[in-house]
Amino acid sequence: MCADTTDTTAAPDYKSTLNLPKTDFPMRAGLPKREPEWLARWERIGIYDRLREKALAGTGEKGKPTRTPFTLHDGPPYANGHLHIGHALNKTLKDMVVRSQQMMGHDARYIPGWDCHGLPIEWKIEEQYRAKGRDKDDVDIVDFRQECRKFAEGWVGIQREEFKRLGITGKWENPYLTMDFHAERVIAEEFQKFLMNGTLYQGSKPVMWSPVEKTALAEAEVEYHDRQTDAIWVKFAVSSTSKPEGAWVADDNEAVSHTGNEIARRDDLAKAFSDASVVIFTTTPWTIPQNRAICFGPGISYGLYEVTETPEECWVSVGDRYLMADALAQEALAAARLQPGMYKRLDDVSADELRGLTCAHPLRGLDGAAGEWDFDVPMLPGDHVTDDTGTGFVHTAPSHGDDDYAIGVKNNLPMTYNILDDSSFRADLPFFAGQQVVKPNGKPGGASKAVIEKLKEVSALIATKRITISDAHSWRSKAPVIRLNRPQWFAAIDRKMGDGNDQYGDTIRKRALTSIDELVTWTPQTGRNRLYSMIEARPDWVLSRQRAWGVPLTCFVKKGAKHDDPDFLLRNDAVNARILEAFEAEGADAWYKDGAKERFLGDSVNPDDYDQVMDILDVWFDSGSTHAFTLRDRADGSEDGLADLYLEGTDQHRGWFHSSMLQACGTMGRAPYRAVLTHGFTLDEKGMKMSKSLGNTVAPEKIIQQYGADILRLWVAQADYTVDLRIGPEILKGVADSYRRLRNTMRYMLGSLSDFSENDRTAPEDMPELERWVLHRLAELDKTVRDGYAAYDFQGVFQAVFTFATVDLSAFYFDIRKDALYCDGDTLQRRAARTVLDILFHRLTTWLAPVLVFTMEEVWLQRFGDEDSSVHLQDFPDTPGDWLDPDLAAKWSGVRSARRVVTAALEVERTNKVIGASLEAAPTVYVSDADARAALESLPLEDICITSQITLTGDTPPEGAFRLPETDGVAVVFQKADGGKCARCWKILPDVGSHSHADVCGRCDSAMS
Template identity: 55%
Template sequence: MTDSKPAAGRDYSETLFLPRTDFPMRAGLPQREPEILSRWAATDLYGRIRAAAAGRPKFVLHDGPPYANGHIHIGTALNKILKDVIVRAQGALGHDANYVPGWDCHGLPIEWKIEEQYRAKGRNKDEVPVVEFRRECRAFAEHWLSVQREEFKRLGVTGDWDHPYVTMSYPAEAAIARELMTFATTGQLYRGSKPVMWSVVEKTALAEAEVEYEDHVSDTIWAAFPVVAGPDDLAGPDDLVGASVVIWTTTPWTIPGNRAVAYSNKVSYGLYRVVAAAEENWAQPGVRYVVADQLAGDVFKAARVEAFERVAAVAPETLAGLTLAHPLAAWNEGYRFAVPMLDGEHVTDEAGTGFVHTAPGHGREDFEVWMANGRALRARGIEVAIPYTVDADGALTEAAPGLTGRRVLTDKGDKGDANKAVIAALTEAGTLVARSTLKHSYPHSWRSKKPVIFRNTPQWFIALDKPVETLHGETLREVALREIAATQWVPPQGQNRITGMIANRPDWVVSRQRAWGVPITVFVHKGTGEILRDERVNARIVAAFAAEGADAWFTDETGGRFLGPDHDPADYDKVTDVLDVWFDSGSTHAFTLDDPEQFPGLAGIRRKRDGGADTVMYLEGSDQHRGWFHSSLLESCGTRDRAPYDVVLTHGFVLDPKGEKMSKSKGNVVAPQDVIKGSGADILRLWVAASDYTDDLRIGPEIIKTFSETYRKLRNSLRWMLGTLAHFDPQDRVAPEAMPELERFILHRLAELDGEIREAYRTHDTKRVVALLNGFMTGDLSSFYFDVRKDALYCDPASSPARRAALTAVEETFRRVTIWLAPVLAFTAEEAWLARFPSAEGSVHLQTLPETPAAWRDDALAQRWARIRRVRRVVTGALEIERAAKRIGASLEAAPVVFIADPELRTALDGVDFAEICITSDIRVEAGEGPADAFRLDEVRGVAVVPALAEGRKCARSWKVTPAVGSDPDYPDVTPRDALALREWDARHPAQAAE
């Protein structure tokens, strides 16, 4: 069209209303995005968004604090982008959506990094004053916090970056200490001795959230506990005394800590005799063992017994009164104590022997069954105290006679010599039945990647099952379960997951034997062991922390400055443990959502559950059901009798294109910094928003390429609208009721999309938003409406009602599409908006979703145009074949005949310029099936197309082929419509027309 000239030599391209815009086809996002970021900073976009949203209902996405210890990775990018998309969407929906970013700064990962630096320099951490060491940890966290902040900004995330919350800030440390002291004051905090997961490498207790399960090869043994007495003291059944109860364990090193054997009253047991076995066997002929009937075959197979027989059944009530000898009793007199049998619900006959070796210092269930039987054990004269058989270094203590010093794990986390020594002792004692190895899932520290052990240590716990007066007599577990049910979980299955975790978890161990963290700010009376509960002391601690930070606790050896004149420091021990970092992050709501002085923009939240209109959302990866969601729930329920959130949304993890976990060794890591450098942050944002984030996401070069192509199509739609709207004068706006049907159909689609996109954003269904917009912009607009209306928009006279109506429809479309896209393509939508509305203070992110008149919705019209487009598809398909065969060059050279057998489809074309819709110069519609060789599409029954060439001359301006060309003598080489447009153009541009 633009390169055609008439014989007279006039260039008609200047008379066309061709798109004109500075919005480039090539995005150049890696260069353009930083410019937009600079503009946002210079114009204080965040502040202007806050001002514009003042007074609206609040939507607060409370940031789950990332850890300040390295560059962000693709999973972090997913998390932060998804948060930003949701926050921007909620702002566009009309909320005051204030996002305050935050960071976790305490804890072992940072402390471990500083220790690594010390070791590299030959320094000893224990020789450095604790405050100096903490100062180095703080500097390390500050550095990475600054690095991550800039990386998050580069993703296009808008928030209060100048005033984030930081767990190591002085006010935050004061608030965390205050929360801990609330637990102490209400009686929920206690010091106890329980088996906890312990990292030998890191020398500290670990929470479940700090542990990951990896394959591990363990030594396994079957060991015999000789029966020495029956139910009536030493007058037990003759057929059991002298027999042995057999246990199976994957932790031979725990045998020195054994104090009982557990059985189940639901399991069938039998007394068995070995009939035949090889000479070298530990299990020799004549030996009698008690095992579960279901497992007898497996046990004797492991023991390489060639033949065995069942002697008698053994009833659970008989087992209840048996007294056993420790399997090492014959090897060392230190183990010559009674080993009782205890009924345990955790015992099954699914694996092992049907009996469970019970070392209460090395397992949760072992501890619970031991403590539950404490009174009965004391009545039998059995010592209930739990021995400390393993120390912090993973070495067996003096409570393991004959084995002291043997290591369970080395300092580097490798297998020590304890198992080998225990197995040798059992062999010497004659109580080893069999041994093997087992590859199984075993807990590892997620930091050191080394196995952990369960060991009994004194720790600080928060009780989950103690009725609490401030919780209206409920237990913390009961409150948490109640609040889970009152919270909205996205996706819904998250509720079941965290419910099971809370229902079954043990008391919360909150102490860590480290230096970099908020200390457990309590004093314990030396005489009574009671925790000091004094609000005056608590107030002094909070005030000191707010002014000096938590270092204040470590600069006063006795704590006299906090105890003040009210208490004698000589009477109290000052606790030196620090808090589990999950307690820190679980307390963040207390110093962000509930601190109007530090974060005034978040103050005064009135949640919907409390009769208000505000919403608090937590959003993290699905692993945080046992992490941040979990600790935040327990912390808030324990201090406020309610959950800190109203909505919890979870996303999956990022995998490579094959669905494998990313690792440097595999070479499949995708760094967000590399994607931004090569393609731009908006490509990452599109990938995040378009993916099903409720499941694991995949990313790789080809996936990025695919999203880059999708982005290109969306951008081109925006660019075409911008170019076309360069010719739009608001005074030429056409009322909807005066528009042609095609424009009213587009308005209908806008009204339809308005409801769908609002609902998708409201429910955080970003994938649906992208799918709706992509389908509309590429299907309804680019390949249909824009294509059809190019002729009228480019060639009609400026005064043409059809052209003006089309421009009005494009303007309404551009405004909505750009605002709808803005939460996802934050940079591109801004660039497009400013190209259309180049105000110095303008921003698409200051807009809310425009109201779309309900009158635009016309379902009957939409059904009619759906039928028209079905017929058009057949015509388009036929012309594609003609082009491929080079029988036509462009569709305007064609004048096909369309046969329509379906009366409903034929009626839909009544009153429609179907040639214009199909972009042909002419078209003829006839009733009937059409000839056999006509073109058809299987999915559109009853429509057939016979291609034909258009008759007449080609218009030099619009390229239409028609006999009408030349009917206006003043413009002999164009159609009458183009002659009218030229006459009007020449009248408005007389000087150019004269040339």
């Protein structure tokens, strides 16, 4: 028999008697691996459709849902290529809008969509052809379009999965696609409204033309890059100075009589001008053969300059006389290698005097020119002319610029058609035939060089200079874009429509400007100013493109009729109906099938009398029409066909916001949206634009692989999206740190609520002050969260919730209450604390669910893990108004100030190794203000300050007492606590060891009993 060696003097282990947190919720999130599991679960239980059913479940007597619909209409991304960080930003913002609106009681619908037509896809198919040595023009157009459709379908599938991986909710199994048959039918139908209401016309004016892609481009389809070009200074010899006898023409409507002296001066000037030249400056030498006028600025100061001396190797001669703006003469003559002193200013030249001049084209009368340039070049006033650069005279080619075109129309100047679709000069143009402005590979052609050489040959140049300019390029091919006069189809935005939708104006422009000011809310407000100024100044909308993949302009023109003839366009309801019926059944391919013209025109219209238009619609017309076939036509669209919100990047003021506004104003008389929210662009950590060549791009896929989608979403929520957003490795590390702190807060709540039941619930009025203060803060925060989400202020919402969770809760409330939660028995204090934790849990998980969709689902399921449960099926809990208690909040603001002084004083002692923990302290706190002292006396201050004992006094603090400069009237003197250390709660108290359980305090003895 062995002796008993048990040490009966060892202290009992009380750890098992504590109410320690119990949870399987891991601190290590493992998001990249676990997020796909939640995605699969949401798909399995049909979250999106269940939310729609939830809206219908509460229908009233008249069968209307009790939840107000909220529709965010998705601006369609282009079905071409993997997602970039801008896509992730945009779709995440949309998702946070939809989810927060849903949880605030709306029926928030989100139908994702894709833009499927247009040049980028067509260009990709052509690239595949070129790689195989095939010519697109040799392929049947329907077959070619089918290849484009198949290409788009493939990328829709890829992008859909990439968007879903970001945690985006929506009707993914049934998105809208602009290439769906019904969508193509509606796009054609919307176009027909322009046809029938008289706004459609064919005109010939300069458009942004891509010679490489051989099509017109919208402003939104170009980007600006620096490129080098030859700037030239060209002489236009004055050929005539004639004026009406006895009068000096001031403008088109005014003749001012002059005295004999003035007439004599005019005659003197005429002699001076007889061998003078007007000097123009241009960076597009290839446009000189198309010159038809020279413009001057009526308010600019001009002078007549004479060359008196020349250096070697220059193109000017002594005695040459040049007309130039005074502010630019020195710069222009310096380009001609003339130093000051080599020329002199002869006289002032007024706008009236310039008005009467006529010049000769520099190529006039040349052998071999066949009379091509034997015409007068008038001098015309133009408000667009400035003396910022050049010579103060603007060479005007009406076929190649908006200002030039406007001047040409006003003054009946002839249009020229020297440049063909591929940017080559027409084959019969003398000297320059066949030379291209831009080669098929996007590089500069020989057109400008050929013109410069010819101008040199005829001594028409005074200078050339190689300069760098910012110029338009196609964002697809990256090739330069030129301004080119081409017959195109336009929507007239200032033509009275007479369609009966005149509530907000009788023209597209008036309706759009009224909508911007009266019908739409803008976030930020600067978006309003930007779009307003664009639409206020914009020209007519170019609707046509010379390509194959898109919805055709479904109209017919009468052979031999002029553009302005009333019967030029066929407007026939029966024809239109047959087209729409075919498109609904077969898609827009029906337009290109054999016999299409005869099929659509039917028996009532002779096919021999009409030509079928084969241009396609601008892809922006497609996307601008999405409201019609998505919001209006779908059962899950919106009741009135309008969107509650359009949300895109700032570039869409000239893109989707713009085209949608014009399109809807032309067809239904107003904007298709009630609100517009814009976000900035994504930049790298240094604020640089992202570029593959710089190697500073950040791919969403890489972030998800490393951190998980919730970290990417949290980056969006933490940033101010109204300006450009920066992202990079260091920024993401900071975001991940914020995430970990928040995750720790949620883990603490889960652990403390592991066995919470309704029997533990305590009424607010029975709770201690600290718990009632937390409820007050929740009531304040509830308003902040709801107001913030309603205003799409995700940064404000997250910062408010994060600060509350980490400062008010983790660093204050949890810090104080963990003693009661761990060590108390079944006390009111512990029950109240757990009740508050339950209340906190329901609010924090739902408030954060629109941002951290995966993590809050994990938190929710950790507690409520049945098969059909999801935090995303919840609404934000209602918060009783009587939780607000301003007086209590004011009192606790003072308490927290005093606590900060105590904890700061104890931290000094901890740093100095005097104590290891605050429970070893029993400080004396000196509070001079009687009311503040009374407030502290009403509370268990030692628990609040996490000390074992505390003494509160109104005495004058001794010299050397610890103070904080920001807290007046509070001082602390440190003392160590007296007594024994409780083996269970670790407080140092005099009664430790005097109870039935060894080495514990009275509170712990009672809890164990």
